[in-house]
Amino acid sequence: MSGKARPGYVTVRGAREHNLKNVDLDVPRDALVVFTGVSGSGKSSLAFGTLYAEAQRRYLESVSPYARRLFHQMPVPQVDEIDGLPPAVALQQQRGTPTTRSSVGSVTTLSNSLRMLYSRAGDYPPGQELLYAESFSPNTPEGACPQCHGLGRVYEATEASMVPDDTLTIRERAVAAWPTAWHGQNLRDILVTLGYDVDTPWRELPKKTRDWILFTDEQPTVPVYAGLTPEETKRALKRKETPSYQGTFTGARKYVLQTFATTESASMKKRVARYMVSTECPACRGRRLRPEALSVTFAGHDIMELARLPLQRLARTMAPYAAGTAKVSAKQRAEHPEKLIVTQRIAQDVMARLDVLLDLGLGYLALDRGTPTLSPGELQRLRLATQVRSNLFGVVYVLDEPSAGLHPADTVALLRALDRLKAGGNSLFVVEHALDVIRHADWLVDVGPAAGEGGGEVLYSGAPEGLKAVTASQTRRYLFPEEAPPARAPRPPQGWLKLAGVTRNNLHRLSCEFPLGVLTTVTGVSGSGKSSLVSQVLVELVARALGHEPEAAPEEGDELEQQAPETLEGHITAGLEGIRRLVRVDQKPIGRTPRSNLATYTGLFDHVRKLFAATKTAKSRRYDAGRFSFNVAKGRCANCEGEGFVMVELLFLPSVYAPCPVCGGARYNAKTLEVTYRERNVAEVLAMTVDAAWDFFADEPPLRRALEVLRDVGLGYLRLGQPATELSGGEAQRIKLATELQRAARGSMLYILDEPTTGLHPADVERLVAQLQKLVDAGNTVIAVEHDMRVVAASDWVIDIGPGAGEEGGRIVAAGPPSTVATIADSRTAPYLKRFLA
Ligand code: ADP
Ligand code: ADP
Ligand code: ZN
Ligand code: ZN
Secondary structure: OOOOOOOOEEEEEEEOOOOOOOEEEEEEOOOEEEEEOOOOOOHHHHHHHHHHHHHHHHHHHHHOHHHHHHHHOOOOOOOOEEEOOOOEEEEOOOOOOOOOOOEHHHHHOHHHHHHHHHHHHOEOOOOOOOOOHHHHOOOOOOOEOOOOOOOOEEEEOOHHHHOOOOOOEOOOOOOOOOOOHHHHHHHHHHHHHOOOOOOOEHHHOOHHHHHHHHHOOOOOEEEEOOOOOHHHHHHHHHOOOOOOEEEEOOOHHHHHHHHHHHOOOHHHHHHHHOOOEEEEOOOOOOOOEOHHHHOOEEOOEOHHHHHHOEHHHHHHHHHHHHHOOOOOOHHHHHHOHHHHHHHHHHHHHHHHHHHHHHHOOOOOOEOOOEHHHOOHHHHHHHHHHHHHOOOOOOOEEEEEOOOOOOOHHHHHHHHHHHHHHHHOOOEEEEEOOOHHHHHHOOEEEEEEOOOHHHOOEEEEEEOHHHHHHOOOOOOHHHHOOOOOOOOOOOOOOOOEEEEEEEEEOOEEEEEEEEEOOOEEEEEOOOOOOHHHHHHHHHHHHHHHHOOOOOOOOOOOOOHHHOOOOOOOEEEEEEOHHHOOEEEEEOOOOOOOOOOOEHHHHHOHHHHHHHHHHOOHHHHHOOOOHHHHOOOOOOOEOOOOOOOOEEEEEEOOEEEEEEEOOOOOOOOEOHHHHOOOEOOEOHHHHHOOEHHHHHHHOOOOHHHHHHHHHHHHOOOOOOEOOOEHHHOOHHHHHHHHHHHHHHOOOOOOEEEEEEOOOOOOOHHHHHHHHHHHHHHHHOOOEEEEEOOOHHHHHOOOEEEEEEOOOHHHOOEEEEEEOHHHHOOOOOOOOHHHHHOOOO
16 A cells, blocks of 8 residues: 555545546545436446445455455456555445345344244243244244245145136147147147047046046056057057157146246246146245244234334334333243343344334335335345444445435435444445435535546535536536526326226225326325335236236246235226327336347347448348347357356356457457448447447438437437346336337327436436426326426426325325425425425
């Protein structure tokens, strides 16, 4: 380390990661440092790519000499020197969907505390032995209900589930659960040999026959005569002709259950799961634990009941035990004084941790809630709350937009939690767009001025007030607005889409009217019910009414192990005639493998490949457009099969990806790369940013238009070939929006968006709103769940849900134009909205 270090500061010299332009920076430790700038300006490259990456590298180096081997794989940030950097913990928003099965209880480790509590201080039935804490976990053999193995549900294959259409014959694949292709044919041929009638509709077969085919455990091996009719087979058998082969029969249920239990192919498992039905486990009644564990209670509840309570109610239940004021019998006090002390200790610890969670506005969650159903913002706040209680000292927390998904009223609590971490002797580096968080900073680092090549400089580093003098900053104009936004007259609704009897999560028989032909924002604190109403019920009802295909189920994770889907309650009573098509623009990834990217998803790449195929070289070599796809064998690199990367297996450690040694990450074979369009090969085009491509394809109107809309939604900084797996939820959402925008909008479309401004700088928000207004002007309806009050103020109609979260929400508190909602006394949104209205 050099002697240049400034005491109490982290100093960075010569940072060049991604678009950073040889940046020097000094930021204070033990302070809240907020990094701002438009999307793509380089905030993350500085906070995560440089500072966090380097802290992580040094940490690994210090703890594990073995990990040193990995450094050749780990990216070394492009920077000359960093001094004064403490170890770092990153609380980054999850990209894509979480793959592991975890719950609120496991992420916060509160489940462990509860198990300890039940083990040591629970009320046991007379004569029962004390249980270990593990016995209260459905994920251990000691705890899991033996009948359902801790799943809470049991799965069965029934005639109805395996034979969905009983008018079909066996030859027509009545037994749909059986494998397709060769194996299925084989099973049918065996039935022919066995003398079963495969040409009579299933429902006309005798019950005994149907039961044997479906449910038998016998596995007879018989000669099979492939391709022969039943009559011919009979004759062949009689004459003892040489069969095609010997085939072994498997009953349909046996096949389904066995495949489900043993297959390693996710798609196979998914396929057979379709032919099973699940019911609540009769032994544990869905509570997943052994009877002994369920017989232990605390405050009158078994542990699963406690795990199902919203944290708010859990806190109310625990409070008297923590305070030592809970009613316990004089007998217990006299006989088990030690138990009371243990109870109080554990309860106090649980209460302290619950306090932080409640303070962060997460009191509506329950411990048994699975993390896949949480938004990335909720997950990040859960992890933040866990850190606040961890009593780490002297570390730097690097956070990515912690305010995402937070109503302004919740942001206040977030700032308190950040202050607590800071007061505990830690540093906070936060990438943020919310003005309330930016104003709260001790130190501001504004990166810019624009995105990509146009950014990468530190425009300002210092106390927030100082930014006022920096004219190049795009953040300045929002942090220090010179004039109120112009007053605008809301558009009048053109009709109403009416829902009634809506019941889902915390909504109970709710009626709600959405205006058509205008821009509506749906507001409310986190957990009030906005997504339940808009992203779930509204989407499902409209999709069903319009006869859309239901949305594809998530590909990852085990479908059957996910929470059972809620039944859809509610109906549309009016207004459907005003909607031609539903377009949902959500934050789900645009693809789950590096094979899909911005260019393939938007359709841009089809044009690009055609341009390459039309070049002289391509024509002379007879290369068609397919040659320029990395998903087609002829043109791609054979070594990595067009991935650009190869997986390197490491002993004891997760495998890492390394650039393909043959193509160097270009994805194509050398022959393909010889073809150039205006002196660039196809790999070079994929490496261009949207902005660069917009210049490059200046005389290709269709491409230019598609690129234009991507720029309009603030994505000019993305590379065309940026893999889907590297995109944030907000970026995925804006790519979907851009894709929709470039389709000729013919009006009467219903666009539904969930927090479209996540990850956007106020300047980008302004451009996004302009796009949404354009959609409405073209005769469409836009409904967006939103927290950014500038967007709410710019909408025509506001539906405010609440007033609180979970059980304290779920009602419509106010509905009307922004100026009306801003006056409603019960609305938590009103005071914040008021500030943005002229
Ligand atoms: P911000 O956090 O301000 O939105 P980023 O730091 O993510 O900006 O991006 C800054 C620039 O670096 C952008 O032009 C972006 O496309 C580029 N960039 C980001 N990540 C990568 C990467 N993994 N490889 C190459 N370029 C990247
Ligand atoms: P918002 O979108 O306003 O943040 P949500 O609609 O996500 O609120 O949540 C409303 C209530 O429904 C909360 O109490 C939440 O915990 C509950 N909830 C939401 N999704 C689920 C789910 N998949 N399973 C169980 N409860 C849920
Ligand atoms: Zn069970
Ligand atoms: Zn390769």
